Amino acid sequence: MDKDYLGGLFALEGKVALVTGASSGLGRHFAALLARAGAQVVVTARRADKLQELVGEIEAAGGRAQAVSMDVTDAASVRAAFDAAAAGAGVPDVVINNAGQTITKPLLQQTGADWDNVMDPNLKGCFLVATEAARRMVDAGKGGSIVNIASILGERVGGGVAPYTISKAGVLQATKAMALELARHGIRVNALMPGYVITDLNRDFLTSEAGDKLRMRIPSRRFCELSDLDGPLLLLASDAGAAMSGACVAVDRAHLVGGL
Secondary structure (H helix, E strand, O other), X not given: OXXXXXXXXXXXXXXXXXXXXXXXXXXXXXXXXHHHOOXXXXXXXXXXXXXXXXXXXXXXXXXXXXXXXXXXXXXXXXXXXXXXXXXXXXXXXXXXEOOOOOOOOOHHHOOHHHHHHHHHHHHHHHHHHHHXXXXXXXXXXXXXXEEEEOOHHHOOOOOOOHHHHHHHHHHHHHHHHHHHHHHHHOXXXXXXXXXXXXXXXXXXHHOOHHHHXXXXXXXXXXXXXXXXXXXXXXXXXXXHHOOOOOOEEEEOOOOOOOOX
């Protein structure tokens, strides 16, 4: 067995990776993971000061990181962030389109403002970041990998999160449309679809009685941990997934295949 080959499949040495929504949750975890895989990481969020702690942690672990302010809903902010990334690290080879949010309330209580506050970062932001990244890659004469963070709720639905589920369904279709048009430029676009992942923000709910009822509807009877996303994310980001584009990869401990 060629251990060097296997180890190198998922390596990101010499690559620049940009992560949106990196100040907390999945984005923060992904940024640290990509740095451990060897990438120079550009971490972005609306407030760059919130990212400095993460930069310090990555650098303390021997990695390289840069914090850049970015509002994914504003095209000018996205362009400025990519300018700063290029000046500090180079044109990204890998982009993790992670920024997003949800508002939980019944459909009949959702407002137009709620819709905008979810759709703008989740879907418009995905489009603005991916297209800007692709332009930079094309201008630099190199390919790359864009990973859009979707959700299993893009394929199934849940109560109280209608705008979120609609936005994530849009992200899945956007991934395929982008993959089609960018393949000729050597740019791969794929989506990662996490199931319910235990984080500090949702741990209390997922370990509550209501959360336990939700867990029992999953065929494996288990929620995901952040570490469950590591392998799939690196597969899509690295040369290990060189032939994958337009794929929507569920990581959900069999939740999607549960019976209705």
